[in-house]
Amino acid sequence: MRRPGLWLGLAAVCAWSLAPFLWQLLTSVKPAAELEALPPFLPGAITLVHYEAIFAGHPFARLLLNSFIxxxxxxxxxxxxxSxxxxxxxKLRPPGRAATLAAVVALSxxxxxxxxxxxxxLASAAGLRDTLxxxxxxxxxxxxxxxxxxxxQFFRGVPDALYIAARVDGCSAAGAFVKVMLPLAVPGLTATGLLVFVFCWNEFLYALTLTSSMAARTVPVGIALFPGLHEVPWGEIAAGSVIATLPPVALAIVFQRRVLAGLTAGALKG
Amino acid sequence: MRPGAARLEPWVLMSPALALLAAVTALPMLYVVWLSLQQRALFRAAQFTGFDHYFRLAGDGRFWNALGNTLYFALVSVAMELALGLAIALLLARAGRARALIYGAVLVPWAIPTVVSARMWEWMYQPELGVLSFLAGRPVNWLGDAALALHAAIAMDVWKSTPFVALLLLAGLQAIPRELVHAAALDGAGAWTTFRRVTLPLLAPVILVAAVFRSIDALRVFDAIYVLTGGGPANATETLSIYAYRVLFQMLDFGYGSALAVVVLAITGMAALAYARLLRGGIE
Known part of the structure; x- marks a missing residue:
């Protein structure tokens, strides 16, 4: 492909991916009066009132804390x-491991x-409804x-020799796991941990149905049920959206290679 | 160590995972089938009614409407995501040094919580103040018009999910040996012929995996529609998951709602079986 066409295409991909978020970011710093007409596109003055409002008027900090915990x-x-x-x-290759793994994948x-x-x-019966x-x-x-x-997948890639050497040196299976395998598994643990964290941070349906108060409500539920008395508070929703977006997006960008490795390994390795 | 203990060892190590999986996924899956066979309003005594709820489904127009919406949503969004994702993957494969930067941008829609991206799009879809109405040059009631609303939800899903497809296909593209593409070029094949005859067939298994993954996700769509339209206007965007949620938690009918949930389970189960078939078909 010719270079200018390629760069144009790549720029379009970036713009398309980022535009809705950037628009929300702009919305979150616009004075309320400027939200009532379009244009102007760019805020005449940058304001943080919407951010102040969600922490003062609504218990957004509590939602964030719940989500983090x-x-x-x-x-x-x-x-x-x-792990x-x-x-x-x-590594221990028990009989029935193929069936076990297949069942686990099916559950996913x-x-x-x-x-x-x-x-x-079940949660109601166990007294766990509306709890963290x-x-x-x-x-x-x-x-x-x-x-x-x-x-x-990750442990399959670690040479058997390392595991066998630990066992020969007198480690139990659990000992070999903790002392030898786990330190080797740090990249795999990071990739898996990132995906799981983002998945949990973004989850909505269970959080919506299993919580009923601020005791356990998470950020997505707070954003979805954003209270508005007479009209929808778009500036505040935008501010909440930007904050809710930062943790997963920051993780995804900082640990880009690990996330990509985890995403593709999760789907492609049979 | 005794041989019996060695044989038990792997199962001991797996037991915490298996116990938790049983408690929050496997057992509830059986329990929901049992619930669907009962007449059960929340906080009232249950009564066994066999397959009554499933017969009721057959005559429930709202169920067929939700099924149709779900299938339409899944079909259109997955088709668009595959087409766009493939185009983006082909671009990214040539990105060279700018790659890291562009991956970062492409990961943004993937990482944003679905609920939040639905709120972002809801704002852009505002009839009077939304940027999309401005671009259209007149106020358009994107989410309030029965003919437009489902498509508006599809557009949001395509934006959110195409990056995953693109990154998956990119990994597939990078696994194709360069020699094959070079050989085709040496034989005088043009770019299009090389793509059609070499790249696409080699990429087909990955495309299928992406299609199945996305279908499983799209068939259970809930978050996006709950926030954007709540299923309205006049149930025009009500999918099976939304209908099941409303019957369960608004009408508090846990028997019929569970039967609807079982239908969602069965439909995604079929897609999952297709996936298992593909894996056994020998994808590296």
Whole structure:
């Protein structure tokens, strides 16, 4: 392809990917009066009133805290359980591992709406509805298939010789896992952890149905149910959107290569 | 160590994962089928009614409307995502040094929470104040017009999901040996012929995987439509997941709502089976 055409195409791809977010960013710093007409496109003056409003008028900080706690704990749980299982499947090679892995992959395709009614009843019965613990368990369970799958892929790539040497030196399987395999698995753990964290941060349906108050409500639910008395507060929604977007987008951009590796490994390696 | 213990070892290590999976995914999946066979209003006693709810589905026009919307949404959005994704992947494959920068931009729609991107698009779709009406040159009620609303939701989904498809296809493109493309060029094939006869057939398995992955996701679409239209106007954008949610949590009918959820499960299950077939078909 000729160079100018290529650059034009690439610029169009970037513009198309970024435009809605940039528009929201502009909206979030426009004075309220300027939101009532279009044009102007660019804000006449930059204001932070919408950001102040969501933290003062609405408990946005609490939503952020809930989201961070739930996403971080669910990610840790999924990584811990997932790497143990992935290691056992890839290196201990138990009989029935192919069937186990197939079942795990099948569970990863489960549509959330299919289990929302049973989980609602189960969480109510267990006293876990509208609690952070309840969301952590559900998110970790839903992220586990991906975590097990990616970690099994990753451990498969670690030479058997390393594992066997640790066993010959007298380590138990668990000891070899902690002392030898886990340190080697840091890149795999990072990639898996990033995907799981972003997945948990963005999850909506379970957060909507399993929470009913600020005790456990997360950012996506707060954004979806944004309170508006008479008219929709577009400036405040835009400010909330920008803040909700920063953690996952920052992670995705900073750890770009790990995210890409995890995304493609999750889908392509059979 | 005794041999029996060694045989148990892998299962001991897997037990935390398997226990959690059983508790929050596998058991609820069986439980939802059981719920669908009951007459069950929330907070009331349950009564076993067998397949009544499934017979009721057959005569429920709103169910057929939701099924049609779901299939239309999935078909159109996945087709557009594949076409656009392939074009973007071909561009990115030639990006050279600017690659890292452009990957960063392309990852943005993927990383943004769906609910948030729906809010962004809702603002752009505003009839009076939205930037899209401005571009159209007149106020358009994108989300309030029954003929437009589902397409507006599709456009948002295409924006959000095309990056994933593009990045997947790019990985597939990069796995194609360069020698094959060079050989075709040496034999005098033009760019288009090389693409049609060499690149596309070699990329076909990855395209299929992307299609199945995206279909499974699109068939259960909930977040985007919940925020954009809530299923309206007049159920014109109501998908199966939205209908199931409304029956479950607005009408509090856990029996019929669970039957709708089982239908979503069955449809995505079929797509998942297709995926399993593809994997066994030998994709590296």
């Amino acid at each position: 739930v996403s971080a704990l669910a990610t840790l749980l999924a990584l811990g359980f997932g 143990l299982a992935g290691f056992a499947l890839a 395709m489960l549509p959330p709406v299919a289990t929302v009614s049973p989980l609602f009843l 613990v309840g969301l952590v368990l559900v998110y970790a369970g839903f992220a586990l298939p991906l975590a097990v799958w990616l970690m099994a």
